[in-house]
Amino acid sequence: xxxxxxxxxxxxxxxxxxxxxxxxxxxxxxxxxxxxxxxxxxxxxxxxxxxxxxxxxxxxxxxxxxxxxxxxxxxxxxxxxxxxxxxxxxxxxxxxxxxxxxxxxxxxxxxxxxxxxxxxxxxxxxxxxxxxxxxxxxxxxxxxxxxxxxxxxxxxxxxxxxxxxxxxxxxxxxxxxxxxxxxxxxxxxxxxxxxxxxxxxxxxxxxxxxxxxxxxxxxxxxxxxxxxxxxxxxxxxxxxxxx
Amino acid sequence: xxxxxxxxxxxxxxxxxxxxxxxxxxxxxxxxxxxxxxxxxxxxxxxxxxxxxxxxxxxxxxxxxxxxxxxxxxxxxxxxxxxxxxxxxxxxxxxxxxxxxxxxxxxxxxxxxxxxxxxxxxxxxxxxxxxxxxxxxxxxxxxxxxxxxxxxxxxxxxxxxxxxxxxxxxxxxxxxxxxxxxxxxxxxxxxxxxxxxxxxxxxxxxxxxxxxxxxxxxxxxxxxxxxxxxxxxxxxxxxxxxxxxxxxxxxxxx
Numbered sequence: 001x002x003x004x005x006x007x008x009x010x011x012x013x014x015x016x017x018x019x020x021x022x023x024x025x026x027x028x029x030x031x032x033x034x035x036x037x038x039x040x041x042x043x044x045x046x047x048x049x050x051x052x053x054x055x056x057x058x059x060x061x062x063x064x065x066x067x068x069x070x071x072x073x074x075x076x077x078x079x080x081x082x083x084x085x086x087x088x089x090x091x092x093x094x095x096x097x098x099x100x101x102x103x104x105x106x107x108x109x110x111x112x113x114x115x116x117x118x119x120x121x122x123x124x125x126x127x128x129x130x131x132x133x134x135x136x137x138x139x140x141x142x143x144x145x146x147x148x149x150x151x152x153x154x155x156x157x158x159x160x161x162x163x164x165x166x167x168x169x170x171x172x173x174x175x176x177x178x179x180x181x182x183x184x185x186x187x188x189x190x191x192x193x194x195x196x197x198x199x200x201x202x203x204x205x206x207x208x209x210x211x212x213x214x215x216x217x218x219x220x221x222x223x224x225x226x227x228x229x230x231x232x233x234x235x236x237x238x239x240x241x242x243x
Numbered sequence: 244x245x246x247x248x249x250x251x252x253x254x255x256x257x258x259x260x261x262x263x264x265x266x267x268x269x270x271x272x273x274x275x276x277x278x279x280x281x282x283x284x285x286x287x288x289x290x291x292x293x294x295x296x297x298x299x300x301x302x303x304x305x306x307x308x309x310x311x312x313x314x315x316x317x318x319x320x321x322x323x324x325x326x327x328x329x330x331x332x333x334x335x336x337x338x339x340x341x342x343x344x345x346x347x348x349x350x351x352x353x354x355x356x357x358x359x360x361x362x363x364x365x366x367x368x369x370x371x372x373x374x375x376x377x378x379x380x381x382x383x384x385x386x387x388x389x390x391x392x393x394x395x396x397x398x399x400x401x402x403x404x405x406x407x408x409x410x411x412x413x414x415x416x417x418x419x420x421x422x423x424x425x426x427x428x429x430x431x432x433x434x435x436x437x438x439x440x441x442x443x444x445x446x447x448x449x450x451x452x453x454x455x456x457x458x459x460x461x462x463x464x465x466x467x468x469x470x471x472x473x474x475x476x477x478x479x480x481x482x483x484x485x486x487x488x489x490x491x492x493x494x495x496x497x
Contacts (some may be wrong), residue, residue: 071282087404090411105413187397187408200378 006207013190024118025206028189035182035191036108039085040115047116055128071221073121079182083112084188107186119176126168130161154160163234164241172228176221177182181216191215266305267465268325268479269456272313277426286329290494293485294348295329295463300481301472317341320459327465328457335451338477342457345469349373350453352495356409356424356434357416363441369392371415374405381418384449402427402464409437416440422493445496453496 015030017023027035055066073081089095089104103109134157142152184193191212198208262477267453271291273281277287287308309325316328320342329436334344337437355363355373364439368389377384377398390396397414406428409417428434444450456473458465477495486494 087407090407090413096411105411107413140321185400187399196400 002206003204006202006204007211011201011211013194014211018194022197025035029191029194032183032188033177033180033190033219036111036115036183037173037177038186039112039135040180041170042120042174043116044119044123044176047120048127049162051120051124051130052161053153055124055141056131056144069126070121073118074125078179079185081118082111082182082186085114087109093213107188108194109181111180111183113186115176115180117225118179121170122172122175123165123169126172127161128170130165131157136162139226150193163237164226166231166235169170170223170231173223173227177219178216189227209231252290265303266307267299267302267327268309269327269329270309270311270316270319270325271295271328272330273310274313275331277422284321290349290489291331291487293488294476294482297407297470297476297485298329298472299480301475301479302468309452311409318458320457326458326462327469331454332457333451334430334453334455338457341460343460343462343466344455344457345466346457346473347455347496348455348473349421349494350445350450351420351494352422352445352496353384353418354408354424354439354443355416355418355441356428357439357440358463359436359440361416361440363416366391366392367387368415371395372397372413374399374408376402376405377417380450381420384444384446385418387449388444394460406433422490422494425492437490443496444490 012018012021012023013029015023016026016028018028024031051066051069054062055070057063085104086107095101095104104113138156138160139152142156147155164222180190181192182189185194186195189197195208195212199205202208248393271279271287273279273287273289274470275289275291277289277455279287282288286310287310292308295308296306307325311319311324311330313330316330316332317338319325320328328342329348331349332338332344334347338344355361356361361367365388370393371393373389374397375385377400382396382398385394385396397405397408399408400418402417402423404421405414405417408414411430417428421443424439429437429439445453456469458469473482481496
């Protein structure tokens with residue numbers, strides 16, 4: 001049935017220690033998964049705040065452009081987006097001759113680009129939704145204080161929307177973490193990539209993929225716990241009264 | 244004990260059978276072009292099939308080709324559905340436990356495909372990238388040979404993915420079996436400007452012993468007969484005729 005010895009023997013490979021090398025001697029496995037996740041979430045969040053403001057803007061051109069972007073990136077599989085960026089773009093000579101090729105030639109950069117565009121699309125809609133949901137009282141109060149539109153956005157609407165976006169955003173983070181597993185399909189050795197390699201080497205499917213599943217589960221648990229803490233801190237004012 | 248006796252008598256009877264028979268039945272998997280594929284007339288054709296006919300001519304025997312999917316080849320051989328497997332089966336120590344092999348009838352070397360004119364030696368890929376197929380014999384060799392000399396070995400799940408990256412310049416060379424490289428890439432429009440560069444690699448420590456013809460364990464009579472036939476077609480030029488029909492390089496190896 002399941003070969004526990006194989007799991008134990010191959011476990012270091014998931015933490016950068018392939019073929020008997022010490023753990024973390026390469027960035028393969030968990031570290032690569034976390035790196036891809038961190039950079040794409042960071043860039044995605046940074047992009048999605050201005051994008052969500054454009055999305056709720058009264059300017060039809062701006063809001064339609066952002067709507068189109070989120071529609072396309074939420075309406076197509078991440079794997080397809082990654083293949084288009086990695087294999088598709090490299091077909092064009094003008095891409096290969098451009099300054100961007102020094103980055104696009106690396107699978108790592110292609111993966112981060114695809115993940116960033118994808119998560120930014122989802123996060124934009126999450127934040128835009130919360131901006132629309134902003135309590136009228138908060139806006140009236142801000143106007144009564146004589147705040148300009150941008151000051152009101154900066155001090156009241158966006159911070160409040162970001163707080164209320166936390167529960168939905170925690171889902172997005174967990175989904176994104178699982179989505180990074182497609183990185184293995186463009187030669188990267190993330191957690192799933194390592195599992196696929198062990199599978200090809202040993203012809204044993206259960207053991208490496210069970211190990212990978214276990215690692216993802218632990219990570220999910222960690223993120224859920226972190227966001228619970230964050231919600232406790234920043235969303236306490238929305239919690240039901242306990243007394 | 245009883246089992247052993249039955250096996251032994253089975254083996255004996257098959258020796259007696261094939262030594263006298265003037266029909267030799269070859270099991271071939273027809274899903275491995277250009278070595279074997281199903282033709283428009285439903286019959287198998289390809290390098291393996293032509294080699295079978297050449298061997299039969301040399302043995303003065305009649306050939307019968309039995310199509311059989313890869314997974315079922317060894318079981319079908321043991322069930323006497325045919326006398327020998329001639330299906331690009333690599334001679335490995337693992338398979339030697341189940342069947343007996345003749346000498347190799349071909350051994351395609353592995354080669355680097357890169358921009359035509361690239362010079363290749365052990366240090367050729369320092370700071371560069373070499374593509375291989377994941378879990379292939381080439382992967383292990385490349386990691387030891389170039390990987391330990393400063394090259395990054397990039398593993399692909401499928402050969403076409405690696406060739407795409409070779410074409411776009413993400414990797415500097417692709418290290419594959421020469422037949423795969425020739426048929427999948429160099430002969431296609433994609434492969435323009437690329438060529439086999441550097442020497443042929445076929446160290447048996449990494450790449451095994453080539454493809455052989457498998458016979459039932461203990462069937463030494465047929466094995467010897469086939470070995471002589473292989474030597475004969477090598478000598479009388481009929482091997483080369485078959486080879487030149489499919490390849491423009493030496494598939495027999497050294």
